[in-house]
Amino acid sequence: MTEQRRLAAILVADVVGYSKLVGSDEAGTLAQLQALRTDLIEPQIVKHAGRLFKSVGDGFLIEFSSAVQAVSCAKAIQDANSRGHLPMRIGIHVGDVVVQGDDLMGDGVNVAARVEGIAEPGGIAITRAVHEQVRDKLDLGFLDKGEIELKNIQRPVQVFVIAGAKVGSQATALPLPDKPSIAVLPFQNMSGDPEQEYFVDGLVEEITTALSRFKSLFVIARNSSFIYKGKAVDIKRVGQELGVRYVLEGGVRKAGTRLRITAQLIEADTSTHVWSERYDGELQDIFDLQDRITSSVAGTIEPTIQEVEISRRLRRRGGNLGAYDHYLRALALFNSFTQTSVEGMLRHTRRAISLDPLFAPAYMIAARAHIQRLIQGWVVDLQRERTETLDLVERGLQADRHDPLMLGTAGHCFAWFGHDIGKGLAYIDEALEINPNNAHGFLQSGVVRTRAGQLEKAREHLERALRLSPRDVRGYAYFQAMALIDLLAERTQEAREWALRAVQHNANYAPGWYVLAASEGILGEKAKTKDAVDRLVALDPKFSISGLLERLPTKGPEVMKPLVDGLRLAGLPE
Template identity: 35%
Template sequence: MSDRSVISFLDFHLDLDRRELNRGDRAISLEPKVFDLIAWLAAHPGKIVSRDELIEHVWGGRIVSDSAISSAVNAARSALGDSGTEQRLIKTVPRRGFRFDDKAILDRDVSLTVSRDKPSVAVLPFDNISGDLEQTYFSDGITDDIITELSRYDELLVIARHSSFAFRGSSLSADHIARELAVDYLVEGSIRRSGERFRVTARLIDPTAGVELWAERYDRDIQDIFEVQDEITSVIVNTLVGAIVRQQHSRSLAKSEDVFNAYDHYLRAVELNYQMVPSKTRAARDEAKKALECDEGFARAHALLAWTHISEASNAWTDDIREALNKAKSAGLAGVAANNNEPFAHAVLGWVYMWSDKAFERGLEEQRRAIETNPGNAQFRSMYAFSLTYAGSSSEALVALDQAMHLNPFYPELFHVFYGRALFNLRRYEEAMPRLERIRTSQPFHANALAHAAACYAACGRLDEARDTVEEVRSASPGYTLAHARDYVAYADQNEHEHYLYHLAAAGLR
């Protein structure tokens, strides 16, 4: 045995540190969860492993369906040259679980712990404080919906319902419950009915620090109770995810670099990427690459890498725009190849197709796939809305943006960029102007957004401000010229593109 943790069986070698499965000299490509499944079963040969154990140790307690587990087992068998009929390595034990053949093991000296880099959260049953026991079904329904929707977010590990509901009415401290469930965060809340109104209160707690990170309440009419259940759930979930990610980013900043994991690097990359500054975008790319060095199968890191190249190309922050677009496409495709079920990878690939190939419908299809995977996710809805402004559907984009902003009250500055762009495309210049001109101070290096602001000033007849903004475009990116806007800026509608170019020229861009 080497110093690394390796399990050998038949002619296979499973390297747990490198996360590689080799058969002889040939490497076998595996999705991350399939690798974790094989690793857990092979590390416990001869033991019957239940589906609940797989959910706990392979999926980190996150809710998954029986079909998802069966699909992963089938993929594992296929990778090992096994089958559901033959079952020479992974055997199904009816009504009990799965067992890895202990006779096949040749060498094993490991202590396996499946990595849980991502933040974990448990949603405790919301309290019914109405004094009406019949309302418990509604409080449980809200809790169930939050758990279900949170579990769609791949950046979180969400504890299954049966585990968190075991603490209904518990007098244990938040810290004690969190340790019992092995989670980083707890969500709790309450529901109160008063006359013809009801109030839902939700809280996010960091049990280790003993602090409340976020709290909000929602008041609605009782006759709307079922209609607004989905709305309340969606707003709570999107706000929770944002708060957890912000907290995790703060924690990553406090860490020593030598204990960083792939998710830490990814969080840093996300924060840097949103700032729309050339140096920050390059730093985001470096962080994404570091994430991939930790986990080459991290689909979100591949996708974020693609996004940095799109930002570079769209703002002309590089001398070779085509090379940047090619790199974006390569990274975007790698993200989907790493995990075809990762919605963020499909959402970013949608942008790649639009900017790289001017394939707008193909891009929208990728965006729709992301939304179908996680329909309540405000980020994917907003990315789709952004895409609609490229694809000649600005009226639809405004509706989608309003929905996304409602679901995520803490939306980033980019929303104003695309809201303003949609209004500009619709010739609603006076409405667009307040959205676009704020970019001059909030994102002074965002050349593409500044150029749209300049064009909008010109369309409003405010030529002095248009010329001043063009100078800001040149300062932000000397490469952002009228020729760049003509050759590369993504517009599916030729009339909209000519409209943009006309006003850019009127603003003084050459």
């Protein structure tokens, strides 16, 4: 018997969190579901000439002969159910289906079911096949989500989500780039002084330029952002029109001889405020103030967005992950400082590299995982570790020779694993020249310069790093680096205070404990020394002074003499 097939538009809908709702109120949820079906879904199906061919629990599968009818029905259902107690997701695909009696089977149905899972609660997701047929026929805006790997579907499927009405003359909002994207809108001049307009516009231009130096960000050019100058803006609409996930806006107010600048970072799609800050300064120092604000905003925005992106990506439901997803999952483990977390970082970065061999950030995080193993004392075969790490950074530099994060990490590794401090500093300095707002680059500079005996320059760069990123989640590394500088400069009390801050910030960070043990040893605090030594040995049972010196090269043995003396006074083995 010949198999019956036909082309159809398939709509798949289900209730969000249905199992949980039934668990908390079975009778009430079932009654609401029945009302949803009879009072809303079935009338809309009839109105739009559809056919309900399957209903399973909270799921509904509906056939239409037209993509326009399917999307119109979905929009009517979601609009009518916007305040309902049973929010729904809807997915739509046009494709070939197999007819089995009243039922329909095949990829046309399967793709629609998978696409439904991409929609937000109350939202509608459609495939490219549907989009091509409805984009010029319905007064709807569409957001391009790009090609997405769907479970058990052979090829990636391009997916669009419905995003309100058309944006201007465009039926489709610009697609989001595959990395965090931001637009800096013109700041408002709230001072009433037209003379300050140049300062306000200049500040925005400087911030835009500074952010564009971060290769991890996609930054909209100033000329595009400035079309909104002097207009009341809808942040969500701006996000759609410019194709960005984040928007930075702010204002400047003059009061006497003082200026107050406010800035806030907003997630465009949800209008959620992610970060805000206020800056005050004297009018006569206007250009110094502009530079300070630019550095502070740029240095804070990038790690803030990175944290939000990690959280957002980790909430994604299952499916095939791309190189960027694996990179973010590795990054999420960065501050744990456990052997398990380091193995996780390496596992995810290897997968990212296999998916995209030219994705430099994956090599950078993989190299930092090896740095963690080195400083924590977890290296089993030091020569093998050196070879593998240096190979990683060379491949990362081949992937992107101008990425400041890759350059800085390469410099760190050339110093630590290649025992070439001069070469390491050359790469770190190049990274800072490309992006002078890179807080982590100044941290790397401070750490490596300390081993070179350049204590004052190291301190200057660490202070710069702390000013750029005053609330950094990696504060423990900054504090330990300052502690070591003070210890080597024989400011032992100050060294102890910094080291205490480091271990309080991250108790798994072994370098914080060995500087604290050395400081307490020099100060003669026996009980506190023992506690620091015990904590250090718990993290690194094979810790020895000679092992530490072998792992971390210096310009000469005299550079680390105060640290070595302190470790000996603390009773740590040679």
